[in-house]
Amino acid sequence: MVRYPEAMGDPLDREIRLSLWKIHILHHAAHRPVYGLWMLEELAEHGHRLSPGTLYPILARMEANGWLRATGGTGSSKARKDYRATALGRRVLAQLRNEIAELHCEVVLGR
Numbered sequence: 001m002v003r004y005p006e007a008m009g010d011p012l013d014r015e016i017r018l019s020l021w022k023i024h025i026l027h028h029a030a031h032r033p034v035y036g037l038w039m040l041e042e043l044a045e046h047g048h049r050l051s052p053g054t055l056y057p058i059l060a061r062m063e064a065n066g067w068l069r070a071t072g073g074t075g076s077s078k079a080r081k082d083y084r085a086t087a088l089g090r091r092v093l094a095q096l097r098n099e100i101a102e103l104h105c106e107v108v109l110g111r
């Protein structure tokens, strides 16, 4: 596993990794409901240590874009929200999957 340096506010995070995190979230949310803390731990497993203050706005934006649908989290602000990929989110993911595969061929495999 590649470990990336902890770098809050690193331009790489804003410019490029932000998109990679969204794809990662979409991937997991297409398989099962995910929630913020689980996603923070999952990203940390991959060496991406995001703060909740970074992750939650991403989840909210993805929900606003119609890629994720949240359930729960009503009543108490501390209640857990579960996020699942919507049909639109799954279509976006399917398209991105093709683009990632093509990019992987060139950038990683050098084909």
Ligand SMILES: [Zn+2]
Pocket: 024, 028, 042
């Ligand atoms: Zn993952």
